[in-house]
Amino acid sequence: MSEHNQVTVNLGERSYDIHIRSSLLDDVSLIAGAIHGPKAVIVTNDTLEPMYARSLCKKLSEYKEVSIIKLPDGESYKTLDTLNLIFTQLLEERHDRSTTLIALGGGVVGDMTGFAAACYQRGVNFIQVPTTLLSQVDSSVGGKTGVNHPLGKNMIGAFKQPVGVFIDTSVLATLPDREFSAGMAEVVKYGLIWDHGFFEWLEANSSALSSRDAEALSYAIRRSCEIKAEVVASDETEKGQRAILNLGHTFGHAIETHFGYGHYLHGEAVAIGMKMAITLSLNLGSLDEKYLYRLDALLKSFGLPTNVPAEMTPECFFEHMSVDKKVSHGQIRFVVLVGKGEAEVTSNVNYEAVCSAIMACTE
Amino acid sequence: MSEHNQVTVNLGERSYDIHIRSSLLDDVSLIAGAIHGPKAVIVTNDTLEPMYARSLCKKLSEYKEVSIIKLPDGESYKTLDTLNLIFTQLLEERHDRSTTLIALGGGVVGDMTGFAAACYQRGVNFIQVPTTLLSQVDSSVGGKTGVNHPLGKNMIGAFKQPVGVFIDTSVLATLPDREFSAGMAEVVKYGLIWDHGFFEWLEANSSALSSRDAEALSYAIRRSCEIKAEVVASDETEKGQRAILNLGHTFGHAIETHFGYGHYLHGEAVAIGMKMAITLSLNLGSLDEKYLYRLDALLKSFGLPTNVPAEMTPECFFEHMSVDKKVSHGQIRFVVLVGKGEAEVTSNVNYEAVCSAIMACTE
Numbered sequence: 001m002s003e004h005n006q007v008t009v010n011l012g013e014r015s016y017d018i019h020i021r022s023s024l025l026d027d028v029s030l031i032a033g034a035i036h037g038p039k040a041v042i043v044t045n046d047t048l049e050p051m052y053a054r055s056l057c058k059k060l061s062e063y064k065e066v067s068i069i070k071l072p073d074g075e076s077y078k079t080l081d082t083l084n085l086i087f088t089q090l091l092e093e094r095h096d097r098s099t100t101l102i103a104l105g106g107g108v109v110g111d112m113t114g115f116a117a118a119c120y121q122r123g124v125n126f127i128q129v130p131t132t133l134l135s136q137v138d139s140s141v142g143g144k145t146g147v148n149h150p151l152g153k154n155m156i157g158a159f160k161q162p163v164g165v166f167i168d169t170s171v172l173a174t175l176p177d178r179e180f181s182a183g184m185a186e187v188v189k190y191g192l193i194w195d196h197g198f199f200e201w202l203e204a205n206s207s208a209l210s211s212r213d214a215e216a217l218s219y220a221i222r223r224s225c226e227i228k229a230e231v232v233a234s235d236e237t238e239k240g241q242r243a244i245l246n247l248g249h250t251f252g253h254a255i256e257t258h259f260g261y262g263h264y265l266h267g268e269a270v271a272i273g274m275k276m277a278i279t280l281s282l283n284l285g286s287l288d289e290k291y292l293y294r295l296d297a298l299l300k301s302f303g304l305p306t307n308v309p310a311e312m313t314p315e316c317f318f319e320h321m322s323v324d325k326k327v328s329h330g331q332i333r334f335v336v337l338v339g340k341g342e343a344e345v346t347s348n349v350n351y352e353a354v355c356s357a358i359m360a361c362t363e
Numbered sequence: 364m365s366e367h368n369q370v371t372v373n374l375g376e377r378s379y380d381i382h383i384r385s386s387l388l389d390d391v392s393l394i395a396g397a398i399h400g401p402k403a404v405i406v407t408n409d410t411l412e413p414m415y416a417r418s419l420c421k422k423l424s425e426y427k428e429v430s431i432i433k434l435p436d437g438e439s440y441k442t443l444d445t446l447n448l449i450f451t452q453l454l455e456e457r458h459d460r461s462t463t464l465i466a467l468g469g470g471v472v473g474d475m476t477g478f479a480a481a482c483y484q485r486g487v488n489f490i491q492v493p494t495t496l497l498s499q500v501d502s503s504v505g506g507k508t509g510v511n512h513p514l515g516k517n518m519i520g521a522f523k524q525p526v527g528v529f530i531d532t533s534v535l536a537t538l539p540d541r542e543f544s545a546g547m548a549e550v551v552k553y554g555l556i557w558d559h560g561f562f563e564w565l566e567a568n569s570s571a572l573s574s575r576d577a578e579a580l581s582y583a584i585r586r587s588c589e590i591k592a593e594v595v596a597s598d599e600t601e602k603g604q605r606a607i608l609n610l611g612h613t614f615g616h617a618i619e620t621h622f623g624y625g626h627y628l629h630g631e632a633v634a635i636g637m638k639m640a641i642t643l644s645l646n647l648g649s650l651d652e653k654y655l656y657r658l659d660a661l662l663k664s665f666g667l668p669t670n671v672p673a674e675m676t677p678e679c680f681f682e683h684m685s686v687d688k689k690v691s692h693g694q695i696r697f698v699v700l701v702g703k704g705e706a707e708v709t710s711n712v713n714y715e716a717v718c719s720a721i722m723a724c725t726e
Contacts, residue, residue: 156482
């Protein structure tokens with residue numbers, strides 16, 4: 001039998017476990033055990049519905065009354081209107097507060113399902129079953145949920161913790177290369193902000209990971225979840241420390257918004273953004289250039305971009321960054337590294353240093 | 364100087380005060396003190412904007428940077444689409460997480476502003492400045508926020524506590540009679556579920572209240588807020604006890620939905636619903652008919668309806684009640700009285716008893 005890894009997110013009465021194993025979806029008793037009421041609804045998208053949702057629905061039906069809500073696939077559908085499709089079907093099927101929602105999919109499905117769970121009848125339980133590397137190592141853990149607004153990404157949402165996260169590493173075998181690479185960007189982030197030893201392990205195992213070696217992948221996912229769980233437990237609603245998880249995201253969101261959702265994948269934009277953030281950290285004087293080259297090489301080894309097209313000028317960045325959630329009292333906040341594996345949030349960055357970091361990472 | 368009453372809602376780190384006084388809006392320093400960041404946005408409707416919002420905005424501008432968001436007036440606009448108008452203007456004006464929203468209006472404005480505050484950038488502070496009797500004694504206190512869905516009232520929402528509630532009793536002088544009466548329905552409710560002495564005080568003071576005597580009104584509002592604060596503090600997210608505040612609401616929501624939002628005011632539907640609930644309590648054998656006549660007389664003394672038109676059959680009630688949030692595990696739950704001033708939530712009511720209570724209150 002395959003190894004079963006378990007990571008606990010310690011949040012008092014909102015604590016929950018992350019289960020990581022291959023072929024987890026073959027035996028759904030673990031998932032069924034996390035559903036407390038008599039009914040569950042699987043929320044997924046039209047791509048994943050035939051791949052995983054029908055089979056999960058059939059297997060879970062031995063334990064619970066289960067139905068499926070199918071959303072259109074893609075970040076461009078992560079909107080209030082799509083959210084309303086979930087509410088409408090839940091009401092049509094007369095679900096009450098005892099129903100559990102199951103998010104089966106990537107970050108978009110997880111974010112919307114979690115937000116729907118936060119709002120439907122003022123709150124029902126939900127479970128994350130992430131099917132992309134990015135959602136397995138990042139978005140399914142920690143309770144950030146929400147939808148996009150034409151004027152900004154993730155601007156409408158809630159902190160809503162799932163009651164369990166179930167990661168089947170086998171599903172990664174069929175993940176498109178580009179999506180796999182995008183997920184690796186967030187894995188690299190954990191090495192940068194929290195654990196330099198993990199960063200070095202990623203450097204040493206980059207070929208194994210790129211060829212999706214099961215054992216290497218399983219370790220990378222577990223270590224990522226452990227770090228995320230630790231950071232989230234220390235600051236659930238991002239009053240301070242948790243913001244270090246946004247390394248590269250202030251720049252990254254600006255890139256995503258500028259080119260339109262879907263042009264760059266989130267992880268790709270974050271990869272470029274992280275390089276900018278580390279460049280900014282150098283300019284602040286805390287790390288040497290060699291570390292920047294190592295990061296650049298590691299990101300490239302996973303097939304990730306590290307530079308932004310010249311058409312996106314520093315002015316474009318500032319335009320987008322000024323409406324980001326990471327703005328506080330009108331000041332743009334940046335996550336920087338103060339050492340290897342040590343991150344900090346600061347508003348104390350001057351305009352020139354930011355411009356220079358942007359320029360240094362422009363093609 | 365007028366009397367300043369203060370009631371605390373004890374919810375640990377989410378505790379806040381309710382301030383009750385006449386002419387409270389003449390001196391806004393109290394409200395300004397509850398705004399922590401540099402900016403505030405007054406959310407109101409187009410009827411109240413010229414009456415109160417402009418003046419409040421002007422006075423608050425001496426302390427903070429303030430703007431106004433104007434929503435269309437009416438329960439029919441309590442939707443996700445209207446909510447999105449709030450998000451759009453907040454984003455256009457580049458508000459970040461340090462902005463405080465101020466709900467200036469009745470229950471519709473309060474519910475939507477609170478829900479917007481719960482979701483904008485995953486949560487900003489908000490203040491309630493209720494301008495109707497109903498919102499002063501009920502909806503502004505306790506953190507229930509949300510919008511309607513075509514398939515059900517308040518089906519989408521969040522528990523989000525305000526950081527302060529500011530009640531100016533002087534604004535009631537201009538409230539239309541019908542809205543004033545609707546508010547009195549919720550006041551009567553507190554006497555029914557919690558404090559028979561208060562019920563008797565309402566009987567003794569019904570003329571003074573109907574003529575909007577300032578002293579009587581001030582006491583009725585304070586006592587209502589005290590009771591609501593006590594119940595909410597014991598069960599913030601309605602896992603049990605808090606549900607007694609829904610006395611008459613299961614029937615009432617069915618009436619509102621059946622006739623369409625706006626035909627019956629919420630308080631009017633609740634008045635009829637309370638009489639049904641007390642009739643149901645009689646059928647369960649816990650109170651005598653004399654109490655029912657007293658309730659009927661008290662509601663009528665405030666100009667409230669106590670019977671539903673015959674076109675709404677018991678079947679109509681069951682159709683609507685089965686999608687209500689108060690349904691749990693498929694069972695309709697009712698709030699009943701087990702004695703004067705003593706309420707209880709039960710699913711243990713048979714179909715015939717409910718039908719008979721509905722019929723007894725049909726014209």
